[in-house]
Structures are given as C-alpha cells and as structure tokens.
Amino acid sequence: MNTVQALDRSLRFREIADWFEQLSPQTLNNIEQIYAPSARFIDPFNDLHGCRDTRKVFQHMFDTLDGPRFVVTRIACNGLSGFMTWDFYFSCRGKAQSISGCTEFALNPEGLIVLHRDYWDAAAQVYEQIPVLGAILRFLRRKLALPT
Helix, strand or coil: HHHCCCCHHHHHHHHHHHHCCCCCCCCCHHHHHHHHEEEEECCCCCEEEEEHHHHHHHHHHHHEEEEEEEEEEECCCCCCCCEEEEEEEECCCCEEEEEEEEEEEEEEECCEEEEEEECCHHHHHCCHHHHHHHHHHHHHHHHCCCCC
16 A cells, blocks of 8 residues: 555544544434445444444434543554544433443445444443442452452
C-alpha cells in the first residue's frame, strides 16, 4: 500500500470514529455509509450479521438508555484493519454510568465495516453492578486475583 492509500485508510477510520461520536437515532439513517450489507457485529451480548441487525443493536441502545454517547480516545490502523478505544457514557434508571472498551474493525476495499468486534469487561462494568450477582462476582474476582 502506498502512502496515499495509507493516509486514506487513516482518514476513513477517523470518519468512522466521528460517526460513532455523533451517533444518534437520526444518524442511524446513514448506517449504510459506514457498514457493509454483510457486516458482522460482535459484542459481549450479540453476534449478528448484516447492516440491518447492526442498526437494531444501536436502535435498542437508544430505546433503553438515556443519553448514550461514545467518545473515541484512540485510533490505531494498519491497512484495512483498525482498533479504537472508547468510553461509552449513558444513564440507566437515572444513574449515570460509563463503560470503557475497544473495538476491532475490518474494512472492505470500499472502506465499509465488514467486522465490528467489541472488547470490554461485561462482568466488571455491568454484572458487578447487579446487587446479589455483583457481590458474588466481586468475591470471585478477589479470590482469583494475585495476592497483594
């Protein structure tokens, strides 16, 4: 890949990051400019195929959470592959919360996402917030951790 193509890919990943940071129910209307029709979306709760199902994940996020928004903190890319670290802010039942994570992306030659795989700690950032389950998970985490 020559330098111009590398710069184009870097700019494309920045455009994708901007789309996530501006994500709203209205911007979901242009999801086809970001995701390929056959894109695969994987996160701790979903493993879906297709742009339509990916749209449903984001629509569900807007339907069930208050004020969800992403802040991309870092982008690393090499050719058609890239990673973005991010912080996700939202409120649920009046309680402000955040999740930090990373997304692996693979693009097709047209610059559309064909793979979106989220990595974040669902146990620590979601399940440990549930009263009884959280206490059990925190106990297990302490037991499995290196003694200090």
